[in-house]
Amino acid sequence: xxxxxxxxxxxxxxxxxxxxxxxxxxxxxxxxxxxxxxxxxxxxxxxxxxxxxxxxxxxxxxxxxxxxxxxxxxxxxxxxxxxxxxxxxxxxxxxxxxxxxxxxxxxxxxxxxxxxxxxxxxxxxxxxxxxxxxxxxxxxxxxxxxxxxxxxxxxxxxxxxxxxxxxxxxxxxxxxxxxxxxxxxxxxxxxxxxxxxxxxxxxxxxxxxxxxxxxxxxxxxxxxxxxxxxxxxxxxxxxxxxxxxxxxxxxxxxxxxxxxxxxxxxxxxxxxxxxxxxxxxxx
Amino acid sequence: xxxxxxxxxxxxxxxxxxxxxxxxxxxxxxxxxxxxxxxxxxxxxxxxxxxxxxxxxxxxxxxxxxxxxxxxxxxxxxxxxxxxxxxxxxxxxxxxxxxxxxxxxxxxxxxxxxxxxxxxxxxxxxxxxxxxxxxxxxxxxxxxxxxxxxxxxxxxxxxxxxxxxxxxxxxxxxxxxxxxxxxxxxxxxxxxxxxxxxxxxxxxxxxxxxxxxxxxxxxxxxxxxxxxxxxxxxxxxxxxxxxxxxxxxxxxxxxxxxxxxxxxxxxxxxxxxxxxxxxxxxx
Numbered sequence: 001x002x003x004x005x006x007x008x009x010x011x012x013x014x015x016x017x018x019x020x021x022x023x024x025x026x027x028x029x030x031x032x033x034x035x036x037x038x039x040x041x042x043x044x045x046x047x048x049x050x051x052x053x054x055x056x057x058x059x060x061x062x063x064x065x066x067x068x069x070x071x072x073x074x075x076x077x078x079x080x081x082x083x084x085x086x087x088x089x090x091x092x093x094x095x096x097x098x099x100x101x102x103x104x105x106x107x108x109x110x111x112x113x114x115x116x117x118x119x120x121x122x123x124x125x126x127x128x129x130x131x132x133x134x135x136x137x138x139x140x141x142x143x144x145x146x147x148x149x150x151x152x153x154x155x156x157x158x159x160x161x162x163x164x165x166x167x168x169x170x171x172x173x174x175x176x177x178x179x180x181x182x183x184x185x186x187x188x189x190x191x192x193x194x195x196x197x198x199x200x201x202x203x204x205x206x207x208x209x210x211x212x213x214x215x216x217x218x219x220x221x222x223x224x225x226x227x228x229x230x231x232x233x234x235x236x237x238x239x240x241x242x243x244x245x246x247x248x249x250x251x252x253x254x255x256x257x258x259x260x261x262x263x264x265x266x267x268x269x270x271x272x273x274x275x276x277x278x279x280x281x282x283x
Numbered sequence: 284x285x286x287x288x289x290x291x292x293x294x295x296x297x298x299x300x301x302x303x304x305x306x307x308x309x310x311x312x313x314x315x316x317x318x319x320x321x322x323x324x325x326x327x328x329x330x331x332x333x334x335x336x337x338x339x340x341x342x343x344x345x346x347x348x349x350x351x352x353x354x355x356x357x358x359x360x361x362x363x364x365x366x367x368x369x370x371x372x373x374x375x376x377x378x379x380x381x382x383x384x385x386x387x388x389x390x391x392x393x394x395x396x397x398x399x400x401x402x403x404x405x406x407x408x409x410x411x412x413x414x415x416x417x418x419x420x421x422x423x424x425x426x427x428x429x430x431x432x433x434x435x436x437x438x439x440x441x442x443x444x445x446x447x448x449x450x451x452x453x454x455x456x457x458x459x460x461x462x463x464x465x466x467x468x469x470x471x472x473x474x475x476x477x478x479x480x481x482x483x484x485x486x487x488x489x490x491x492x493x494x495x496x497x498x499x500x501x502x503x504x505x506x507x508x509x510x511x512x513x514x515x516x517x518x519x520x521x522x523x524x525x526x527x528x529x530x531x532x533x534x535x536x537x538x539x540x541x542x543x544x545x546x547x548x549x550x551x552x553x554x555x556x557x558x559x560x561x562x563x564x565x566x
Contacts, residue, residue, distance in 0.1 A: 117519040119475070152435040154475035155517045156501045161475050192402070192437035192444050218439045223503055234438045236400040 001242045002250075005280050012279050013039025013067035015212070015256035016046060019268035025050050026058065028268070033062040035272045039252040042100065043070045044093060056100045067252040068145060068184060068210045069093065069102035074110035075129030076122035076159065082113065083125055087132045094133065097142045103251065104145035104209040105137065106184050109160035111153070122159040130181070131173050138180045145209035146170070147184035150192075152223055163190055163199040170207055177206050185244060186212035186256065188227055191235045197243055205248025213237055213283055214257045225260040229274060231282035241283060253283060284525045285533075288563050295562050296322025296350035298495070298539035299329060302551035308333050309341065311551070316345035318555045322535040326353045327376060330383065339383045350535040351428060351467060351493045352376065352385035357393035358412030359405035359442065365396070366408055370415045377416065380425045386534065387428035387492040388420065389467050392443035394436070405442040413464070414456050421463045428492035429453070430467035433475075435506055446473055446482040453490055460489050468527060469495035469539065471510055474518045480526055488531025496520055496566055497540045508543035512557060514565035524566060536566060 002011065014037055016028050023031060025046035032040050040059060047055045047069075059066060072093035077083045090107070097105040109126035112119060130144065137144050146166040149158035160166055166183045174181035183203050190196050200208070215233030220226050230237055241253070255275050257263050263271050285294065297320055299311050306314060308329035315323050323342060330338045330352075342349060355376035360366045373390070380388040392409035395402060413427065420427050429449040432441035443449055449466045457464035466486050473479055483491070498516030503509050513520055524536070538558050540546050546554050 112517060117517050119519075123477070150434065151475040152433065152503070152506075155499055162477065165477050192434040194406070194445065194448050216438055220435070220506055223435075223506060234395060234400050236402070 001245045004283055009036045009276055009279060010038050011253050012037045012276065013041055013065070013252040013254040014272065014275070015041040015070065015254050016043050017070070018255055018257045018263065019271060021264040022268045025055055029058050029062050029064065031268055031272060032064055035269070035276060037064070037272070039065040039067040039254065041066065041068045041070055041254050041256070044072075044096065047096060047100065052096050052099045059100065065252060066100050066102040067254045068104050068106045069097040069100055071106040071108055073107035073126070073129065076110045076113050076116075076125040078113040078115065083129060086110070087129050090129065090133045091136045094137045094140050094142045098140040102142065104143040104182070104184065106210065107144050107146045108149065109146070109158045111156035111159060119154065119159055126159055127169060127173070130169060134173060134181060138178070143179060143209050144181050145184040146181070147186060147210075148189055150189045162193055162195070163203065164195055167199055167202050167207070170203075179206065182207035182209040184210035184212060186214075187235050187237055187240045188212070188214050188216060191216060191240060196240070200243040200247050203247065208244060208247060208249040209251070210254060211241070211244050211249055211251065212254045212256045213241075214255065221261060225258045227257045227259055229257060229263060230255070230278040237283050253279070255279075284528045287566055292319045292559055292562060293321050294536050295320050295559065296324055296348070296535040296537040297555065297558070298324040298353065298537050299326050300353070301538055301540045301546065302554060304547040305551045308338055312341050312345050312347065314551055314555060315347055318552070318559060320347070320555070322348040322350040322537065324349065324351045324353055324537050324539070325383065327355075327379065330379060335379050335382045342383065348535060349383050349385040350537045351387050351389045352380040352383055354389040354391055356390035356409070356412065359393045359396050359399075359408040361396040361398070366412060369393070370412050373412065373416045374419045377420045377423050377425045381423040385425065387426040387465070387467065389493065390427050390429045391432065392429070392441045394439035394442060402437065402442055409442055410452060410456070413452060417456060417464060421461070426462060426492050427464050428467040429464070430469060430493075431472055433472040445476055445478070446486065447478055450482055450485050450490070453486075462489065465490035465492040467493035467495065469497075470518050470520055470523045471495070471497050471499060474499060474523060479523070483526040483530050486530065491527060491530060491532040492534070493537060494524070494527050494532055494534065495537045495539045496524075497538065504544060508541045510540045510542055512540060512546060513538070513561040520566050536562070538562075
């Protein structure tokens with residue numbers, strides 16, 4: 001397990017959503033570079049606003065790696081045309097991720113389409129969508145990272161609710177483990193899982209493409225936008241980082257905090273300073 | 284699978300918490316009887332307020348079954364004395380459940396004690412607590428129903444987050460399956476689970492002691508108190524009831540809705556009328 005307490009911030013990456021209410025992508029690139037971070041995880045909207053080529057150029061000029069590109073997938077749809085549209089959109093996201101030099105494209109399973117109560121159907125569509133995009137991703141050299149989300153998002157955001165499900169999809173769709181399909185592990189989404197240890201081991205270095213941190217607050221006041229700063233909640237982050245690094249992961253540690261009530265209201269430079277301090281002490 | 288659309292409400296039970304803001308236990312007993320329900324699930328606080336013997340007498344006089352007694356367990360504690368206190372408290376709840384003639388006592392695993400980030404420790408304490416209470420429950424003839432709660436309650440309410448975990452506890456602590464240890468299955472807590480079907484089958488008739496319904500709203504505005512009326516959300520309730528009844532469950536269907544923003548504000552007689560209508564049409 002890496003010692004983060006000393007030295008620089010060489011494994012730290014900032015997900016743009018953490019500062020989204022105050023900074024556009026350009027400001028976020030500059031802020032990360034200014035404070036010594038080594039990575040950034042941009043979202044599609046601000047990348048498209050800046051222009052993909054320009055965004056890639058500025059990120060490279062700042063010396064930042066792209067720990068992940070957020071986000072695509074979200075396949076389940078009410079009809080075949082909807083599913084095709086989601087597949088096409090995800091292929092475009094692959095192209096953007098390639099232009100940015102992203103280390104992976106984050107894939108969310110998606111929730112049930114409006115009116116549906118059929119989670120099994122949604123899960124089947126997520127599988128079919130990933131299978132349809134995978135050849136294009138391989139050709140573009142962009143690894144797809146399936147991110148299981150917390151089960152509280154099963155209905156409307158992500159039918160892939162456990163790391164086991166994500167690993168099962170990898171086994172099924174990429175049986176040879178060529179490095180084109182893997183998982184993104186976010187402590188917020190998986191810390192509750194009784195099978196976390198075995199499933200992290202099962203994923204292993206070959207399939208863990210990203211590692212995200214934040215914290216689970218007690219109480220949590222909003223299902224989506226009340227994530228905590230590392231150290232302010234109840235997740236044993238070092239334990240989970242230990243599992244992930246013992247499995248062989250040596251990539252960036254990405255901080256992704258949706259916090260309408262707290263961190264989104266603060267000066268992003270202050271937010272990054274706190275992140276850096278917590279990175280050294282509680283991650 | 285039973286046909287609920289015709290005939291009376293012979294399989295319907297009301298959890299007191301559904302009307303808790305307007306009715307005490309006496310009013311709830313009267314209301315259930317008045318509207319033709321066959322069961323009630325009281326909580327400890329209103330039972331103690333009325334007196335256990337008096338509560339039992341009035342429930343029996345009203346011709347109601349007690350589908351479950353809520354609730355005990357909540358074992359994890361900061362020290363051994365705290366765990367012992369939770370065990371003692373749960374033994375008292377067993378005695379109350381026996382006096383009420385309850386068909387089971389609902390057991391929650393409990394969350395992590397304040398300051399702890401050790402879910403594995405909490406899970407071990409939940410296991411030890413159930414093991415410690417089980418002989419007393421057997422002697423009293425009160426089945427213990429372990430209720431897995433949704434993973435969004437893992438930190439502060441219930442470290443038992445999946446039906447698989449509950450089944451594993453049953454296998455470990457009651458290997459002979461004498462009917463003294465089983466599970467309570469609430470659609471709200473388990474609908475997201477990719478392993479639901481296999482784990483319901485695994486529990487089987489011998490271990491499914493209770494079946495609870497409500498619905499998952501999109502959006503859900505509060506982690507605890509925004510459950511929906513059956514039919515207003517996205518849970519495929521008939522599918523899950525089918526799994527449970529195909530496994531052999533033929534007990535009461537208990538409605539438990541925490542709804543600070545909606546149903547708790549309404550006249551309980553109206554709430555029960557809507558429940559009865561939904562019971563016949565969407566459950």
